[in-house]
Amino acid sequence: MELSKNYIPIEVEAKWYEHWIQKGYFNSKPDKREPYTVVIPPPNVTGILHMGHCLNNTIQDILIRRARMQGKNACWVPGTDHASIATEAKVVAMLRERGITKSSLSRDEFLQYAWEWKEKYGGIILQQLKKIGCSLDWNRTAFTMDDEYYQSVIKVFIDLYKKGHIYRGKRMINWDVKAKTALSDEEVIYKEVQSKLYYVRYAIEDSPLSIDHSKNIPAIDHGLSTMGYLTIATVRPETILGDSAICVNPNDERYKHLHGKFAYVPLINRRIPIITDEYVTMDFGTGALKVTPAHDMNDYQLGQKYQLEIIDTMNDDGTMSDAAQLFIGEDRFEVRKKIVIQLEATGHLVKVEEYTNQIGFSERTDAVVEPRLSLQWWVSMKTIAAPALQAVMDEEINFHPAKFKNLYRHWMENIKDWCISRQLWWGHRIPAYYAPDGSFVVASSKEEAFKQLQNSSRALGTKLQIEDIRQDDDCFDTWFSAWLWPFEVFKGLSHPDNEEVKYYYPTNTLVTAPEIIFFWVARMIMAGYEFMDKKPFNDVYFTGIVRDKQGRKMSKSLGNSPDLLGLIDQYGADAVRFGIMISSPAGNDILFDESALEQGRNFNNKIWNALKLIKMWEGRQASNNTTDNKPQTTNFAVVWFEHRLNKVKAEVNEMMVQFRLSEALKTIYSLVWDDFCSWYLEWIKPGFEQPIDKEVYERTLIYFEDLMQLLHPFMPFITEEIYHLLKDTNEDLTVKQEAPLPFYNKEILEAGNLLKKVISALRDARNKNQIKPKETIKLHIQTLVKNNYQPIENILSKQVNADLIVYTEDNVPKTIVVAVEKDKFFIESDQQLDVGILKNELLRDLEHQKKFLESVSKKLSNEKFVQNASQEVVDLERKKMADTEARIKTIEESLQTI
């Protein structure tokens, strides 16, 4: 069979994925084997595959494939998240394009559109995962709004409510005026914005003196001049309509005379107290703070503390409410412009400054988030969080890298209650039911709620009709369903203690981005302990964030997000997997650079060409009877590579256990490219049209197979392809089981290293002396241990293009001298030698060695070192000294011959 010049991934990849699926290799059922379970972080049902997914899922695939090859029952569960706000926003946008507004639809009608949309687009991202080779058990595909999953979410809410962990409360929340919903803190994105800081003066009641704290106060008189003023600074002047106090620091000398007095809110003349609290920063603005408890988080807390009136001046769409008295029904930003004009006209505006501050935006709609008081459902977190914190601190659950433990601890120790209600329709509807009198119960159905309500209130009970009660309109926060993922995908709540959940749960490894450590990881841990009484996973691998070459986050608006499927077409999935893995140690952001993908493609090609070389030998093995006079040289190469391979197997295993995936891949890469291709294959390569020793050939096939097996979890497609080209078999590499770790011999590896070193040094010498590659040399070796070289003469002569190797006890004049460790090599060639170059080289080396000797002997002459350091270390230093002394002697002798 003719092999193409270069490796062509496209057909190969499609072919093998199809084959694996047909064989059902990725499907898992509980059996006697040890399970290895991973649940996918469910991508948004609306999502399409991006680099972050690619990284994340490649890592999971590597772990799963490796486990599968190690005899474990590997189970990787796919699925999607309904992503309430993101999906609802997309559906609303889709409807708008068709000229339909959400408000014109009933809840049921809207949900019907949403489900249609989900059915049409919801599976795309999962299909894309197949392209990169993810070995997911597709039979298990889950969705956070599947019937049973849905019911479990409701059950969890009722359960927590009964346990007293859930309450309904009017609290400050982040309000998205566009989506008209509450947002969790995590859904608010803070951006730096250029704003204006307005200085506004409030008239003080009964003030005998006019106090001017601002130098720039305009000299205008609108009939207020008989009274004193107090000036405050604000970036949101429209909120003054909701002011219920002014607060100053009690230690602020400038305002001591105002303690306990009253001021008037400009334009509406509400009389408000001047209070004191150390919360106020004296050197910000004027040191006087207007307090608007309904529209600012911190003001709200002050309001609670001093029992201030809460005046909610904003409607849910961001327009001013009746309580504002002015500008009713107008948008807050319009009002901001108008109120400034009025304040100025009435002499209340003192000055305006440019000001840079952080403003919260809705992650999904990009609207400016307004802090707002709202009646919402909350989970009280303190109790639930305790075991989850403990588990990570005690390393019952391990974070990789461990540095995320600190971050986690800090958050968990300062955890705030979780607002779980969202004013959305797409999601799990809150199972709370209200009677006309405002009383409510939490129940699994309307009927159940009806019964409960009847019982709870005698007065109500007799008159209450089931039609009168109304279910809460709101949905749960998406994460309130996502936190059940690791067990509910196995129906751990809907069918408690079923065989599947008993077998697969707790899962082994969670792979996710550090961005969602609080949204999701922390809450899954809490849910695991709260509902299953067990941790959800043993290890958490945090990936980095994929950034562009300049370190910017990938985003639609920057247009710096590459088209992943395009890249796969261009380079092949294996190359993409390689490129993204080679540069991404756990927890470090990765700067995406296409050159890494090129490296991956080149690696594919290298492997492909190694296969071509070996295939050339297929019909060219020497017959068996040559075994007797088989040259020893090839033997050395074969033995050496076996040990080299075994050592790397052990190293890779160790790295994988420690989740050092990137390093493991680098190690395998170097084993394949450098050790196998550049050294081993060159050493055993027969001369032009010469036969190859049968045993060497067979061993080489085995090595190549082993290399493919080692690499398979990282680059599944090309390795499977090569495996089948090497060997006529029905067995597939994907399910080939790993052999136990073999031993390796250090001395053989050292002999190999010496050989490499000698070859490199001699090639370097050839290069420096401008001996053409085609020109042969004669090599004289001066050594005390001929045994080191005799078995490898053939390799050596081939690798340095020597037509003769002889041993000598004396220096050989008129040659190039090369010193390696304690041995000397004399290169005899027809080339005119430049003695100057030679001498300089040797002198440089000599100086280097002498310096080194100095540092070593200094160390050894230090009594304290000899006393304190371990015997091993001291011995090593002694060996270094002896070796260096010998080498210096060699170099000095060499210099004499020149």
Place this chain on the structure above:
RNA sequence: GGGGGCAUAGCUCAGUUGGUUUAGAGCAUCUGCCUUACAAGCAGAGGGUCACAGGUUCGAGCCCUGUAACUCCCA
């Protein structure tokens, strides 16, 4: 404002309880090769006061303290 993280070659990063021939890799650079698997390749080379300043130690890229820089998360 609170909490973390990072710092090593031109770039991106390894460097695993402090000692392994006075720091490693990939990319980039330079030199020589169209050698019969691979020019998407081969053989070589150059390049680093390990942020700065102190300290602990026989010994520090690694541990401690401080400084300034960058960066992420949170308010």
